[in-house]
Amino acid sequence: MELLEYQAKELFREVGIPVLPSQKIAEPRELKKLQIPYPVVLKSQVKVGGRGKAGGIRFVANTIDAIAAARAIFNLSILGEYPKFILAEAQFNAEQEFFLAVVLDYDLQCPVLLGSATGGMNVELLLENLQKVVVENNFSSFLARRLAVKMGLKSHLLQSVSDVIEKMYRLFQEKDLELIEINPLGVNASGQLMALDGKITVNDYAWARHQELTALNSVNQVSEIPDSTQPQWSWYDDKGKVAIICNHPDLALLTWDLVAQSKGKPACCAVISEVNSVLTASEQLHQVLAQLPDLKGLKVILINVLTDQATEQELIEAIAEYLEIIIEPQSKSTGEERQLVANGALVRSRPTSVNKSFVNRKPLSSVKFVLRFLSSKLDWFPETESEQQVYCAENLEEAVAQAISLVKSK
Structure with missing residues (x-):
């Protein structure tokens, strides 16, 4: 479960991570009693x-402007989400911005410290300078300092940023988190640090052990558009070669990072949600695949999903159905039976009917698929023109390497 920014900053205050004075706003008229100076x-x-x-x-300078801006924000949909609250926060003049995160790496099965000396909205620049320290055994102050050194920090910043990393890890451990992120961590002219934005993901199985988090998340945070059918696009680069599809933003960030570090060129990243009340995971995947032909330079689709076996099977069937339509669009009749095999067993046997949402779609017949699932072993997938189109990997590093190799071979 992901917390909102204002909730994350409440937890930051508990462990002494510096945050600005702020006030949660539920409706625009509350700004008339704002306790923070403009x-x-x-x-x-x-x-x-x-x-x-x-x-x-x-950014607003007075109450009149603030009320007008708040009304606009409350009525603004961002990727299908409307805010239930607005956070009013004091301004901070940052001369430098850093990125810091502690994330649970499922491949390594341990926490990883991440940091970049170029934080903020420029994701490409952030990833180019991203540094990593693996917490293989017990955490110590030395590991926090090592990350700060790898980020190129010196003097007083070396110590102060190390202290923030230590506090982040303490919160990560105490609250059973999967992710804690500060982007950006601002630094002003006097060297003061401030967490200007924060993100926290709590392990779904940890809620019962942390009643304080249950209370923190008791409010219905976000209302969604009931008829939204758009996938959540995280990043986009029309010059890239590899499209990334994941089922969690943190997994997407890690995958993008590995592709970029391997000298690959990510084209875009889409995140499918397993808690979307409108579309199933396979329907969201169909929506993403339907939009990918617009990327003219696309060579590989890398699908990296960590979920339960039932959802994996659903996504496998969706991919197989998608490939069937591309491979033999004219040869199928409504009553013809086709067996799809995965993991050495029958997935399903049914009359094949073309999904109407794909009838007018430009096919991706030249694009290769690289699949990485947590538990499913994929032993078979359709081939097109005697050429393998789907490749399967057991871990993320292998999947990224395969994707890069396919890009270079074209």
Whole structure:
């Protein structure tokens, strides 16, 4: 479960991570009693990224401007989400911005410290300078300092940023988190640090052990558009070669990072949600695949999903159905039976009917698929023109290497 920014900052305060004075706003008229001196920044409280570019973050200098801006933000949908609250926060003049995170790496089965000396909205620049320290055994102050050194920090920043990393890890451990992220961690002219934005993901199985988190998350945070059918696009680069599809933003960030570090060129990243009340995981996957032909330079689709076996099977069937339509669009009749085999067993046997949403779609016949699932072993997938189109990998590193190899071979 992901917390909103204002909730994350409440936890930051508990462990001494510096945050600005702020006030949660449920409706625009509450700004008439704002306790924070102007100028302030108003932030839409939604879980998706890209708030700034979408207009969900606005700077205001007085009450009249603040009320007008708040009304606009409350009525602004960002990737299908409307805010239930707005965070009004004091402004901070940052001269430098860092990125810090502690994430649970499922491949390594241990926490990983991440840091970049170039934080903020420029994801490409952030990833180019991303540093990593693996917490293989017990955490110590030395590991926090090692990350700060790898980020190129010196003097007083070396110590102060190390202290923030230690506090982040303490919160990560005490609250059973999967992710804690500060982006950006701002630094002003006097060297003061401030967590200007925060993100926290709590392990779904940890809620029962942390009643304080249950209370924190008791409010219905976000209302979604009931008829939204759009996938959540995290990043986009029309010059890239590899499209990434994941089922969690953190997994998407890690996958993008590994592709970029391997000298690959990510084209885009889409996140499918397993808690979407409108579309199933396979329907969301169909929506993503239907839009990918618009990327003219696309060579490989890398699908990296960590979920339960039932959802994996659903996605496998969706991919197989998608490939069937591309491979033999004219040879299928409504009553013809086709068996799809995965993991050495029958997935399903049914009359094949073309999904109407794909009838007018330009096929991706030249694009290769690289699949990485947690538990499913994929032993068979259709081939096109005697050429293998789907490749399967047991871990993320192998999947990324296969994707890069396919790009270079074309």
